[in-house]
Amino acid sequence: MMASNTTLGSSSQSVADYLVASIKPNFEVIRERFKGMTLHKRVYRLFPSEQNTTDLVSFIRQRDIALIHEVKSLPEWFDERSYVEKSVNQISAFVEGDRDLSRAMKRIVGKAGELDQESAIGYSEAFEILSKKMHATYEQIESENAFLFLKSKMPSEYFDLVNRAEVLGLARLDVIARRSKSLESQLHMASPRGFAHWSRIADNYKSEMSPLMAAGRLVSESVSRLDFYVDVNNAANIGELFLVKPLSDANLDKQEFGRYLGELDSALTTLQTELVWQPNWIQEPFELSNTTMDLQRSLANIVIA
Amino acid sequence: MKQDAKTLKIDCYVTPTIFTECTGRVGTLYRFLKSTILELYSFVLREKGTDVYSSAGVKLEEKDQVLIERFFLFAVKDEKGPFNTEKEQLEQIETWIIKFLEEQRAKKKEVLVDQFFVQCIVQLNRLRAYPKNRPDDQSVLIR
Numbered sequence A: 001m002m003a004s005n006t007t008l009g010s011s012s013q014s015v016a017d018y019l020v021a022s023i024k025p026n027f028e029v030i031r032e033r034f035k036g037m038t039l040h041k042r043v044y045r046l047f048p049s050e051q052n053t054t055d056l057v058s059f060i061r062q063r064d065i066a067l068i069h070e071v072k073s074l075p076e077w078f079d080e081r082s083y084v085e086k087s088v089n090q091i092s093a094f095v096e097g098d099r100d101l102s103r104a105m106k107r108i109v110g111k112a113g114e115l116d117q118e119s120a121i122g123y124s125e126a127f128e129i130l131s132k133k134m135h136a137t138y139e140q141i142e143s144e145n146a147f148l149f150l151k152s153k154m155p156s157e158y159f160d161l162v163n164r165a166e167v168l169g170l171a172r173l174d175v176i177a178r179r180s181k182s183l184e185s186q187l188h189m190a191s192p193r194g195f196a197h198w199s200r201i202a203d204n205y206k207s208e209m210s211p212l213m214a215a216g217r218l219v220s221e222s223v224s225r226l227d228f229y230v231d232v233n234n235a236a237n238i239g240e241l242f243l244v245k246p247l248s249d250a251n252l253d254k255q256e257f258g259r260y261l262g263e264l265d266s267a268l269t270t271l272q273t274e275l276v277w278q279p280n281w282i283q284e285p286f287e288l289s290n291t292t293m294d295l296q297r298s299l300a301n302i303v304i305a
Numbered sequence B: 001m002k003q004d005a006k007t008l009k010i011d012c013y014v015t016p017t018i019f020t021e022c023t024g025r026v027g028t029l030y031r032f033l034k035s036t037i038l039e040l041y042s043f044v045l046r047e048k049g050t051d052v053y054s055s056a057g058v059k060l061e062e063k064d065q066v067l068i069e070r071f072f073l074f075a076v077k078d079e080k081g082p083f084n085t086e087k088e089q090l091e092q093i094e095t096w097i098i099k100f101l102e103e104q105r106a107k108k109k110e111v112l113v114d115q116f117f118v119q120c121i122v123q124l125n126r127l128r129a130y131p132k133n134r135p136d137d138q139s140v141l142i143r
Helices: A006-022 A056-070 A080-096 A099-108 A116-151 A156-189 A195-232 A254-276 A290-304 B002-008 B016-047 B062-078 B086-107 B113-127
Strands: A026-034 A037-045 B012-014 B140-142
Touching: A006 A056, A006 A080, A006 A116, A006 A156, A006 A195, A056 A080, A056 A195, A080 A099, A099 A116, A116 A156, A116 B016, A116 B113, A156 A195, A156 A254, A156 B016, A195 A254, A290 B086, A290 B113, B012 B016, B016 B062, B016 B086, B016 B113, B062 B086, B086 B113
Parallel strands: none
Antiparallel strands: A026 A037, B012 B140
């Protein structure tokens, strides 16, 4: 067993889910003191002010509790509270470990009185950072998945689906990062007084991205549920959770495992369908060695023969 | 076809049925490749007197190329491939593995068994593309 970085990918996705769930474009009336007078100012916010928001920790906690309650077969040693704390600590360490991401997150939520454009910049920055982080850690994640494939006694389908989820999850973050950048510049160009225009820009963004965001969220939930189910049933105690370890389907309930695989497969198909409609989806081919490119050409001939 | 479309700068179309058939075949071939690599990995470790649970630090040396060749010698005789062209496919995989090993050895001083096979699986996973085509397209544009 070795220390895991498999949570790197899922941490990025979790933070992305949180950001996506938090964006709620709306008008707000804020009070400002000016030369002894109280002025009421109407502002358009991408994120609701403090009293209406859920913080990242609460979001992760709620999601984990819901996920645990959905899974039927859990080992006797499993303790819900310890698991949720461990999961929350990992995500918090992930955000706090990156100064830029941490700063961008603070610019977004719960900053009452701050101009909305600030939150648009923070939002766009956060997605750009998450996307870069995912790209930077992708090689490590795919090596860990390959390592697990070799060491585990699990159906090949499981690893195929996990790989597909990583690739499409990365594409989803890239698309949102690109579109958020254009949202930021559109809001920057619009006059702060033109509420109708601001509202249209943000609503367009929300309606364009909503199906993709919903499909991405479904994939995140399905992957988290599958990962949790497999991980918890292949660990002997709480200390073995979140570690890269050989997996076996002997410890799993075939019906339940099959159901989670099916749910993930269907969620991935939906996400892929949403992605193909996105003009911002640019498929950059992964780097292949020269010999693998030769193999690709030879096999292509076999496939179409 | 992709290469021709790119080189000649022309749009190439195939019907959705052909596209679905090819996607299915690629999936079958991809699973066959991965299961062959998995078998080869176990075979190499067994021949080197170890197993998947205690293979950390085991080196893949130049002389071990014979093991790979021996595996394919038996595999070609026994294995059933997915398209009745098993011999051809296994020969392609063997050639790739040997060349890939040479490539890795040229990059690093020593190649570990685990590390090498992890890289093989990573490369195969990267071969698997997720097509960017709309399901309701009448014909599929190859880009």
